[in-house]
Amino acid sequence: MRNLHNLIVIVIITIIPKSLTIKSEFPDGFLFGASTASYQIEGAWNEDGKGENIWDKMVHSRPELVKDSANGDVACDSYHKYKEDVALAKDLNLNFYRFSISWTRIAPTGEMHKLNPKGIDYYNRLIDELLANNIEPMVTMYHWDLPQYLQDLGGWVNPIMVDYFTEYAKVLFSNFGDKVKWWITLNEPKETCRAYSNHSYAPYLNLNNTGYYMAGHIQLLAHSKVYHLYNELFRDKQKGKISISISGAFYMPKNESSVDDMEIADRANNFEIGWFSHPIYKGDYSPIMRKFVDRKSKEEGRPWSTLPTFTDEEIKLLIGTADFYALNHYSSRLVTSGSELDPSFNSDAEYSTFVDESWPVSIAPWLIVVPEGLHKLLVWIKNQYNNPPVIITENGYADDGRINDLERIDYIKSYLNSTLKAIYQNKCNVIGYTCWSLIDNFEWMDGYRYHFGMVHVDFNDPLRQRVPKASYQFYKNVVTNGKLDVQY
């Protein structure tokens, strides 16, 4: 009888496809959160002493750059309605809420000798409200809204930013560090670089590759300086954790059996997710990136490489400056060698990107649904960086704002399923997941056309009424039960 039982178990296990055999529970202590950012939700752009930032400046001086000439002047009005946001986070049973601080609310010009007590008070009230509801604040120091005054000084391509950012961080640690235990220095530094290189976001500059790599270099140095500041002055007492939210698609070979395509995919990942991860985990830019950018610069006849060089001292200071790996991930691509004529050709890294026609596309053309990309990316991070603890600090789906957002549910479900696979099949140390976003908000250059929220916000209603969508209930169930009910 016992033998028969064992046989049945063995038969069942072998006939169930591999993806169905993984556990559906998240490990004990797994953290669930949702994320937002100051300019995208707060509004109150000129209230209570707040200064002008690069988004205020751009949307007011060049409204035609943003779809429908939309702006974040009012956005979700979270500056006044933050208690409603916290109540939603509480009802979702979230372990943490990731939000960002608007630098010009804290210091109107960005210079730290002139602080704005009302701005500091706002974030204290928000943090206190979260803690009173048992929700851990995860604070992003910089989510793209640079003080305009600092931009006028050059912004992220001026090395002086390292010191300005460090002074700003010091004010944040001093004012909030007794209550905040999770810090993100910079959100998606690569996207900030694009804002300097190819007219993508505010400050809407076109400094090409020189600006692109320079802005990355300076952000890395600023991040590492803030990490050491925390170690030297605050960590013993405040006992928090610090990281930097690194964004990236995952690049997979177009032809899996082609050695060339495998190599190209690895190179693409070194240029994308590796750009900021390598210096932080290994001390310097990845050798592949160094080699390709240096070679390209030489071919162009430049006297030096567009990718700046770290000193030995800087390399020492960069290594190990993340207490956990913070990953923002939405989509993936296929890569192969390309030609300069292809619009997706990356001329420094020498590859072109493709998509598989069977992959579903969201309302945002760049957001193509490829859940296995997240699984593979988590394994890549594990292998490259010695299996660090990973918190997915952003992942989410764009649609037209419908309340019955079944596609968002599918997306989150499939990406959470990939997370479980990485945890159980590959022993990746993933410790948390954050949905972007808690509420619909201002989606940068796309204005209010694309909706990412689990909660609908009526942007035509002066009261900015919030209405939970179907995905809200879905995510609430996952968070509350700590498991995914359905397996793929």
Ligand code: NOJ
């Ligand atoms: C990443 C950014 O951090 C966030 O601000 C943005 O809204 C989402 N991606 C969706 O595009």
